Amino acid sequence: PRPGPDLSTPQARSGPQALSLPESRLWTTMLLLGTCLLYCARVLMPICVVTMSSRFDWDKKQSGIVLSSFFWGYCLTQIVGGHLSDRIGGEKVLLLSASAWGSITAITPLLISSSSAHLTLMTFTRFLMGLLQGVYFPALASLLSQKVQESERALTYSTVGTGSQFGTLVMGAAGSLLLDWYGWESVFYLTGLLTLLWVYCMCKFILPQKEIIVSLHDLAKGLSLSSKPTKVPWRKIFRKPPVWAVIVAQLCAASTFFTLLSWLPTFFSETFPDSKGWIFNVIPWLVAIPFSLFAGFLSDQCVSQGCKPITARKFMQVIGSGVSSLFALGIGYSTSFCQAVAFASASIGLQTFNHSGISVNIQDLAPSCAGLLFGVANTGGALLGVICVYLAGHLIENTGSWVSVFNLVAIVNTVGLCTFLIFGKAHRMDLDPAYTDL
Secondary structure, eight states, rough: OOOOOOOOOGGGGOOOOOOOOHHHHHHHHHHHHHHEEEHHHHHHHHHHHHHHHHTTOEEEEEHHHHHHHHHHHHHHHHHHHHHHHHHHHHHHHHHHHHHHHHHHHHHHHHHTTOOOOOHHHHHHHHHHHHHHHHTTTHHHHHHHHHSSSSHHHHHHHHHHHHHHHHHHIIIIIIIIIHHHOOOOHHHHOOOOOOOOHHHHHIIIIOOOOHHHHHOHHHHHHHHHOOOOSSOHHHHHHHOHHHHHHHHHHHHHHHHHHHHHHHHHHHEEEEEESOHHHHHHHHHHHHHHHHHHHHHHHHHOOOHHOOHHHHHHHHHHIIIIIIIIHHHHHHHTTTTSHHHHHHHHHHHHHHHHGOOOGGGHHHHHOOOOHHHHHHHHHHHHOOOOOOHHHHHHHHHHHOOOOOOOHHHHHHHHHHHHHHHHHHHHHSOOOOOOOSSSOO
């Protein structure tokens, strides 16, 4: 298939450029694989940390430092990555960051074996991974807002988003086998090399060479806030209640997802000590994949049949934040392992409806700067996620009850949902004729 349209000109970036059906399928498939590899690289450390802790004599506190270092880096580049993607093109930012994180992942075992400062080097490399991967989803939002029509955004974004579940499953299965058979180093080598292979395929078959090459001048120009070729009414945009409504809803949804992701394994291990770990670590993610695809299909069908986009977005969000919270509450009151797994699977699966709600709504509001807006929202979500994860642990210690954790999830989700239902809109807000530079 021929490559997609050039998005580097002001004319091209003034609105979405429709892809043909073969182009759309190819881009969606490749971005799905990219998201899968992103999560493979992200979750490989939790899989390897026990083995590495034993090998390098790390205690729980030191292991925690290594694991948390990723998220601190992840918080720092969301906004910059989104802004840069809006300026020079999300596809270029994706390839640059993937090249860097793939290389770092592949050489990590060599770096660790070449020095005695294992903890310091591992913490630094994971921090760099967070910095580099922090640009991915803002760049993806910017890219899809330019390449995908409004009536197709939900399904496309949901399909690409399932890469996170696929990546978690692949690393949970293949990574565990590699760890047992060949050691922790093999997990890093394979993930890094596969990522670099993905970058090569993107450069070889998807993008022409002129769209791949990014000079230092282009990067500096992209990061500049004062020389943008097409002005955007930043101050007016950030004064709009619908913009803040989607930001609040996004950060609430992201933080509750991080909370469940962090504490569910511990909940199952402590509440049902005789249960098999692979069941509760795999089944919810398997359920989430068809849920996400169905949500995208349903949302796009609603819009195609004449439903207002904002109505479809809010309906998706009611399910993604509202109904999923009811199942999250049910986890704490479960009386059997099977019941708890069913509630957890339903809660995590229904949360994928957020991809067709608030995640797409950001692209509705401001396609020309969707990357930066998504970066703002995702940064808030990551920071609030750190707070919620810590607060959940504090609640468990003080109350001795897991119900308080799931109550926290429901409360935060309710705040985000109500804000979006009251103030959410879906019409463009980046077309105001009174342009103002940031």
